[in-house]
Amino acid sequence: MIINGVAIDDTYAEAFGMKATRILITADTPAWARHAANAAFGFATSVIACGCEAGIERELSPEETPDGRPGLSGLLFAVSTKELAKQLERRVGQCVLTCPSTAVFAGCAGEEQLPLGRNLRYFGDGWQMSKVIAGRRYWRIPVMDGEFLAEESTGLLRSVGGGNFLVLARSRAQALLACEAAVAAIRKVPGAIAPFPGGVVRSGSKVGSKYKALPASTNDAFCPTLRGGVRSELTPEVEAVLEIVIDAVTDADMRVAMKAGMAAVCGLGAEAGIVRLSAGNYGGKLGQFHYRLREILA
Amino acid sequence: MTATTLTLRAGIAGTVDLGGVLPETLVRADAGRLVVGLDGRPVELAELFTLRPGDADSLVVEAEGVRLDNVGRAMTAGRLRLEGHAGDYAGEAMRGGELLIAGDAGDFAACAMRAGLLRIDGRAGDWLAAARTGERAGMAGGVVAVAGGVGDRLGDRMRRGLVLVRGRAGRACGARMLAGTLAVAGGCDDLAGFGLRRGSLVLGVAPELGATFNEAGVADLPWLGLLRRYADAILPGAVFAGTRARRWQGDLAQGGKGEVLVPACG
Numbered sequence: 001m002i003i004n005g006v007a008i009d010d011t012y013a014e015a016f017g018m019k020a021t022r023i024l025i026t027a028d029t030p031a032w033a034r035h036a037a038n039a040a041f042g043f044a045t046s047v048i049a050c051g052c053e054a055g056i057e058r059e060l061s062p063e064e065t066p067d068g069r070p071g072l073s074g075l076l077f078a079v080s081t082k083e084l085a086k087q088l089e090r091r092v093g094q095c096v097l098t099c100p101s102t103a104v105f106a107g108c109a110g111e112e113q114l115p116l117g118r119n120l121r122y123f124g125d126g127w128q129m130s131k132v133i134a135g136r137r138y139w140r141i142p143v144m145d146g147e148f149l150a151e152e153s154t155g156l157l158r159s160v161g162g163g164n165f166l167v168l169a170r171s172r173a174q175a176l177l178a179c180e181a182a183v184a185a186i187r188k189v190p191g192a193i194a195p196f197p198g199g200v201v202r203s204g205s206k207v208g209s210k211y212k213a214l215p216a217s218t219n220d221a222f223c224p225t226l227r228g229g230v231r232s233e234l235t236p237e238v239e240a241v242l243e244i245v246i247d248a249v250t251d252a253d254m255r256v257a258m259k260a261g262m263a264a265v266c267g268l269g270a271e272a273g274i275v276r277l278s279a280g281n282y283g284g285k286l287g288q289f290h291y292r293l294r295e296i297l298a
Numbered sequence: 299m300t301a302t303t304l305t306l307r308a309g310i311a312g313t314v315d316l317g318g319v320l321p322e323t324l325v326r327a328d329a330g331r332l333v334v335g336l337d338g339r340p341v342e343l344a345e346l347f348t349l350r351p352g353d354a355d356s357l358v359v360e361a362e363g364v365r366l367d368n369v370g371r372a373m374t375a376g377r378l379r380l381e382g383h384a385g386d387y388a389g390e391a392m393r394g395g396e397l398l399i400a401g402d403a404g405d406f407a408a409c410a411m412r413a414g415l416l417r418i419d420g421r422a423g424d425w426l427a428a429a430r431t432g433e434r435a436g437m438a439g440g441v442v443a444v445a446g447g448v449g450d451r452l453g454d455r456m457r458r459g460l461v462l463v464r465g466r467a468g469r470a471c472g473a474r475m476l477a478g479t480l481a482v483a484g485g486c487d488d489l490a491g492f493g494l495r496r497g498s499l500v501l502g503v504a505p506e507l508g509a510t511f512n513e514a515g516v517a518d519l520p521w522l523g524l525l526r527r528y529a530d531a532i533l534p535g536a537v538f539a540g541t542r543a544r545r546w547q548g549d550l551a552q553g554g555k556g557e558v559l560v561p562a563c564g
Contacts, residue, residue: 026520067523103520127555129496131479131521132439132458133528138521146517149524 001294005270006277008293013258014281015289018047018077018161019084020249021114021154022057022107025096026071030059033071036102039095041074044087045196046245048205048216052078052087053161053247055193066105067149073107075193077161077247084156085114092150093120097141103149106136108249110155117141117150160289163246163254166204166222166278167265172240174273176200179242181268182261186246189260191253194246204243207282219280238275251289259296266297301356301379304347310364312337313385314346317368321357321376321395324349367404370397373414386423389416390430392440405449406430411459413440415532421446424468427461427480428454435476437461443533450487453480456497462529462536472499475556481529481537494549494556500525502538504560511548516562518542 001008025040027033037056044054054076065071076091078084096104097120106116117139121128124141130152131138137152167182169175183199186192194200209217220226221233222241234241244261248254262277279293302324315335323332330344343349347361355376359369367385370378374393383401391410402420408427422444427437428451435457447465454470456478466484474493485503492508499505500522518541526537542562547554 066527067520068527069520069523101518101520129498129555129557130477131498131525133460133521133524138524140519140521147519147521149520 001297003266003269003297006266006274008262008266008297009276009278010292010294011279012281012284012290012292013162013164013279014284014287015160015162015164015254015291016079016287017289018079018159018247019081020075020077020157020159020161020247021084021088021110022073022075022157022249023088023092023116023154024060024065024071024073024105024107026060026065026067026069026103026105027099028069028101030070030072032099032101033069036096036099037072037074039099040091041076041195042095044076044091045201047077047079047083047161051083052076052091053193053195053245054087054091055195055247057193058187058190066151067103069103075191075247075249077159077195081112081114081156088114088116088154089119092116093123097123097143097148097150100145105151106154108155108157110157112156113153114156116152116154118152120148120150157249159247159249160251160254161247162287163248163258163289163291164243164280165258165262165293166241166243166276166280167274168222168234168238168241168276168278170237170239170273170275172242175240175242178265178268178272178274179244181264182244185260185264186244186257189248189253189257191249192246192257193248194244194261196245199244201243201245202241204241204280207286222278233278235275243280254289254291255296258291258293262293262297300352301358301377302352302354303350303358303360304343305350306347306361306364307345310336310346313365313367314361315367316359317371319343319357319359320370320373321353321355321378322374324357325351325354365404369399370395370416373397383420384418388418389414389442392416402446403444408437408440408442408461409433411437411440411442415440416442417532418442418444418446421465422448422463424449425451425454427452427456427459429456437478441532443536445533447484448482452482452486453478453497456480460529462533464533464536466503471505472497472556472558475499479525481525483536483538491548491556491558493552494558495552496555498556499558500537500543501558501560504544505558507546507548507558510550511546511558512550512554514545514547514557516542516544519545519559522559 204219405423450468467486471486483502
């Protein structure tokens, strides 16, 4: 398959079932909501060492938020419910509770619940107050700028993490431009995030390492500098490869996001230095979800 | 889709005890034989009302000229609308559903209420959402919305839930309250929050407070935005606009964990 001069590899992205949740952060201004979100969802690029993968899903107008203030929604993904609960509480406690004027709310329902303000309320040292509004419990925790308002809990979602595609280009600059276009397209898809810095990752990994302590190591088959030393996947004209990793609430969201991202890259085409699109997988044995690039782009 | 309708027969006077007359009980074939009270003596429902069958989840009671006590008592589901005034104990021990009173309600409405919505288009009497005599706690959940004013002892020993009042409350509003929220747009008479343990009095007009309330100044409280958005969908105007409020903590004789909030500019 070739689209606009870009070859689409006959391969698939291998993704995993993950536990996720959505939270809404509001503040007096969009800027302060973003400060809180950037802190809370920072250092959340990969479950390998961050505990979770997280990112801003979209901005919310005052009409869309529970308290009528500007805000944004964010998604967090982890490999287990226990780890997700730990990361959620830690990140909201350290990054949202601490941020001036913010409040935090559940962004999704779910059969199972994760604590949001349930334990953070003890920061109030006995002065915290509970309010039940429309059947949902909120905690008012006194802080130095007034009160931090946190909903008691948020829903647990069964989701998909680790969808991906690789952009192979004639130069790093061209690969970056294409990935920026892809990330811009993916950010318009509700229910999906690209958790790496700017939505793009350069250090694609393979499972295992020559060093026993490491669970993952560099994806040598796609490293241009190793073409002379390993069984490379790269043709001579490819000078740089960048990867876009996507986490999504549902399988359908993942497909929409991958299609949007890859279509944006193909839209730039060979003229913009894009050579191929490929994807990362582990032989199909590790992940429950397989996303065939050609099927998604068909 | 039509509601089941009960219409009072001509010539009936006195106090009617409507306890047990609920949307779900009137769909039974023998609903007319349901025993209710007239001035304290048992009578069959059909002696007092004509019954027009309809949906199981909706009941309209049309009654003028009598006092109707216990309207919607222990209601669990459905919708009951009273075209007229209610006597005492309207919505007592409600567990769900919607009770709509097109006129006024007497004393002790919503006592022991646990869930559901009680809407009163007129005014309510004393002890709304309060504890019944001898009970430790009053209303413990649900929402009460009163378009007019209310009498004394609103929310006395109230445990949980939300009461919205667009008019003014009488004396001892929120007295001995354990928790929950009272929003009274028109303010209230003296002894507000007397013995308040926890809970919030959200008043549109600053009250006269006793010496056991300490002023905590003005703060911006985002939960007021949340509360107003919810309350406006039920009874617009019951919660004041804006999130900046002047706050008093009290009753300090009871731990000081309750609060009285009024608009910052008020």
